[in-house]
Amino acid sequence: MKAAGFKVLLVDDEEEFVRALAERLEIRSFHCEVALCGEDALRMIRENPPDVIVLDLKMPGIGGLEVLRRVKERSPHIQVVILTGHGSERDREAGERLGAFRQLQKPVDIDELIRTMNEAYRQG
Amino acid sequence: MNGMEDRHPYYRALTRNMILIIVLVSFTPLVLISGLIGYSFETAYREKVVAHLKELVRKHQQNIDGFLDEKMSYIQVLADSYTFEELSDEAFLTKKLAVLQQAYDGVFVDLGVVDDRGVQIAYTGNFKLANADYSGAEWFRAARTREHFISDVFLGLRRQPHFIITVKRNTGGREWLLRATIDFMAFNSLVGSIRMGETGGAFIINRNGEFQTDPRIDPAPNKDYFLKLFEDARLEGFPSSRPSGVEKAAFPSRNRVRNVLAGNFDHQGRNCVYVATLLKDGEWLFAYEQDTREAFPELYRSRRIAIAIFLLGGLAIVFVAVLLSRRMVQHIRKADHEKESMTEKMVEAGRLASVGELAAGIAHEINNPVAIMVEEAGWIEDLLDDEEFRNSENLDEFKRALQQINNQGIRCKEITHKLLSFARRTDPKPEEFQLNHLLEELVGISEQRSKTRNVKVEKNLAPDLPPICASPSEMQQVFLNLLNNAFDAMPPSGGTIEVTSRLDGEAIVVDIVDNGHGMPKAILPKIFDPFFTTKPVGKGTGLGLSICYGLVEKLGGKITVNSALGMGTTFHVHIPVCQRQEFLSPSSSETSNNGRSGGDAVTRGNVGRR
Numbered sequence: 001m002k003a004a005g006f007k008v009l010l011v012d013d014e015e016e017f018v019r020a021l022a023e024r025l026e027i028r029s030f031h032c033e034v035a036l037c038g039e040d041a042l043r044m045i046r047e048n049p050p051d052v053i054v055l056d057l058k059m060p061g062i063g064g065l066e067v068l069r070r071v072k073e074r075s076p077h078i079q080v081v082i083l084t085g086h087g088s089e090r091d092r093e094a095g096e097r098l099g100a101f102r103q104l105q106k107p108v109d110i111d112e113l114i115r116t117m118n119e120a121y122r123q124g
Numbered sequence: 125m126n127g128m129e130d131r132h133p134y135y136r137a138l139t140r141n142m143i144l145i146i147v148l149v150s151f152t153p154l155v156l157i158s159g160l161i162g163y164s165f166e167t168a169y170r171e172k173v174v175a176h177l178k179e180l181v182r183k184h185q186q187n188i189d190g191f192l193d194e195k196m197s198y199i200q201v202l203a204d205s206y207t208f209e210e211l212s213d214e215a216f217l218t219k220k221l222a223v224l225q226q227a228y229d230g231v232f233v234d235l236g237v238v239d240d241r242g243v244q245i246a247y248t249g250n251f252k253l254a255n256a257d258y259s260g261a262e263w264f265r266a267a268r269t270r271e272h273f274i275s276d277v278f279l280g281l282r283r284q285p286h287f288i289i290t291v292k293r294n295t296g297g298r299e300w301l302l303r304a305t306i307d308f309m310a311f312n313s314l315v316g317s318i319r320m321g322e323t324g325g326a327f328i329i330n331r332n333g334e335f336q337t338d339p340r341i342d343p344a345p346n347k348d349y350f351l352k353l354f355e356d357a358r359l360e361g362f363p364s365s366r367p368s369g370v371e372k373a374a375f376p377s378r379n380r381v382r383n384v385l386a387g388n389f390d391h392q393g394r395n396c397v398y399v400a401t402l403l404k405d406g407e408w409l410f411a412y413e414q415d416t417r418e419a420f421p422e423l424y425r426s427r428r429i430a431i432a433i434f435l436l437g438g439l440a441i442v443f444v445a446v447l448l449s450r451r452m453v454q455h456i457r458k459a460d461h462e463k464e465s466m467t468e469k470m471v472e473a474g475r476l477a478s479v480g481e482l483a484a485g486i487a488h489e490i491n492n493p494v495a496i497m498v499e500e501a502g503w504i505e506d507l508l509d510d511e512e513f514r515n516s517e518n519l520d521e522f523k524r525a526l527q528q529i530n531n532q533g534i535r536c537k538e539i540t541h542k543l544l545s546f547a548r549r550t551d552p553k554p555e556e557f558q559l560n561h562l563l564e565e566l567v568g569i570s571e572q573r574s575k576t577r578n579v580k581v582e583k584n585l586a587p588d589l590p591p592i593c594a595s596p597s598e599m600q601q602v603f604l605n606l607l608n609n610a611f612d613a614m615p616p617s618g619g620t621i622e623v624t625s626r627l628d629g630e631a632i633v634v635d636i637v638d639n640g641h642g643m644p645k646a647i648l649p650k651i652f653d654p655f656f657t658t659k660p661v662g663k664g665t666g667l668g669l670s671i672c673y674g675l676v677e678k679l680g681g682k683i684t685v686n687s688a689l690g691m692g693t694t695f696h697v698h699i700p701v702c703q704r705q706e707f708l709s710p711s712s713s714e715t716s717n718n719g720r721s722g723g724d725a726v727t728r729g730n731v732g733r734r
Contacts, residue, residue, distance in 0.1 A: 085488035106495035
């Protein structure tokens with residue numbers, strides 16, 4: 001897969017997952033940052049806004065939907081791809097309503113994820 | 125099932141109470157109003173009839189008194205006009221009698237002059253009573269004491285009922301009486317002509333209870349009653365028609381109108397009404413009596429009609445009350461039943477919803493670790509691309525193993541996805557989807573069951589069917605229900621269920637064919653009725669098929685059934701296809717989440733939303 005080279009923020013409380021994913025994306029020439037909770041994510045977005053956010057929904061503290069809402073409020077141009085274990089239908093609808101670019105289900109094929117991120121980046 | 129409910133004591137008591145209330149509420153005003161009106165009518169009518177009878181009696185009283193007074197005055201005139209000597213001459217007397225008889229057709233029978241010893245010194249008439257000795261006669265003793273006298277009816281010497289009028293005169297210190305006999309029949313006709321119906325009649329009775337007229341009715345048993353009445357009337361100072369001492373000129377006395385007594389009494393089970401008054405200075409009682417039934421015919425007729433109406437109306441009320449209550453309770457029972465099954469369904473829905481929540485949670489919990497595994501495997505895969513591993517002899521084996529991990533991860537995802545997509549279906553919102561996917565899913569779910577029951581489920585689904593517009597959850601309910609019924613129809617030895625889909629004009633037809641025990645023709649028209657079930661009590665609600673029917677009808681489709689006992693049953697479900705052009709191609713209609721199974725799930729995410 002061709003590296004796109006844009007900035008990606010990965011937000012997930014599952015550290016093992018998010019670190020492995022980050023490393024794999026780095027290999028593919030993405031510039032990845034990792035946030036392990038909603039608060040960190042919001043802080044990092046404020047300090048250094050990414051191009052695309054890959055966001056988990058179920059997290060302790062500020063949940064994914066809340067992060068999505070705040071991001072879209074402040075910087076609607078940042079595209080958000082939701083990557084979750086399997087949210088309920090309600091969460092899915094809420095995410096859609098709040099302006100998520102797409103929702104993907106874990107475990108996700110790395111190529112599919114990259115394809116989606118590229119689409120999102122082009123959109124943004 | 126219904127039979128059992130009918131005997132349920134709660135509904136029986138409910139029916140009984142409703143009947144009682146309706147009957148009570150209907151009858152109370154009916155009884156009160158009819159009682160009130162009946163009483164008023166009876167009183168008014170009685171008063172009217174009694175007033176009429178009183179008038180009748182009063183008129184007769186006047187007639188009779190007038191009759192007596194007239195005859196008396198004639199005799200008085202006779203006594204005053206002629207001397208004792210003239211009247212003692214029988215030839216003269218005969219002439220006078222002839223004049224009287226001519227004037228009063230047959231009223232005067234004879235005339236006589238009686239001296240103070242009681243000897244009739246002159247007589248004219250049909251009886252040979254000249255020189256008859258009346259000194260011992262009761263009337264003679266009474267007549268001697270008064271100026272004028274009218275006797276009671278008696279047989280006398282002639283042995284025939286008659287009464288006499290006497291006038292006492294005094295000539296030369298010797299008293300003599302002019303006596304006239306009044307024909308009983310002539311007098312009797314005055315009273316006897318009062319005759320009404322079968323039982324109404326009048327009579328005159330004297331103080332000793334002797335009839336002064338020929339009572340054409342038989343009041344003899346009541347004689348004592350009338351005698352007592354007679355006494356009471358006299359004791360109470362009931363004014364007689366002619367107060368004693370007042371001469372005839374006093375007619376007509378004004379109090380006469382009020383001199384009439386009325387009442388009723390029971391006699392030998394008969395109720396009689398009477399109207400009575402006094403005659404002849406209170407010596408006679410003139411009475412009219414009649415059976416109440418006959419005296420008040422209108423009253424009894426309207427009473428009979430009222431009773432008939434009351435009975436018929438009462439019967440109608442009771443009938444309607446029973447019918448209404450039964451029907452009402454039937455409705456209540458049905459509503460209760462529906463509520464019960466509704467509650468059951470609600471509980472079921474709630475249970476399913478919580479299962480859905482649980483499944484979502486489990487999916488999340490499983491998918492996260494699986495995602496890590498897959499990610500780590502992918503990481504190793506990435507590392508294998510590095511130079512140092514390029515020449516490893518087991519490189520292909522590593523890659524195969526990693527691919528396997530990846531595949532199994534995806535399989536896990538599919539499992540949780542299936543679980544979720546099934547549990548999530550509670551939304552009745554219609555959407556466009558592929559019926560085949562739903563059928564495949566349902567058949568997949570039934571697989572476990574089919575293995576244990578030794579039932580083979582074959583699917584024969586036409587490819588490239590257009591999508592339908594329906595709620596996936598409702599369609600799932602319809603076909604799951606039909607599949608379950610097919611399973612239930614299977615004998616223990618097992619059998620085959622075939623699920624076929626095909627396009628027939630503007631509708632997709634799904635046939636669910638089983639070779640189970642089938643149904644007799646007689647019950648086929650009833651199977652879609654609510655609460656109809658062939659399952660044992662408590663096993664089936666009898667609602668499944670009727671709900672299916674309702675759901676399919678709602679979409680504009682239909683369900684038909686063929687069945688042969690012992691051969692099996694086929695349900696045909698017709699569901700109209702989506703009319704919108706853009707959904708005619710199956711792949712374009714696919715939303716990212718609904719109903720896909722098998723390999724579709726892997727690429728599901730790529731299809732995306734529009």
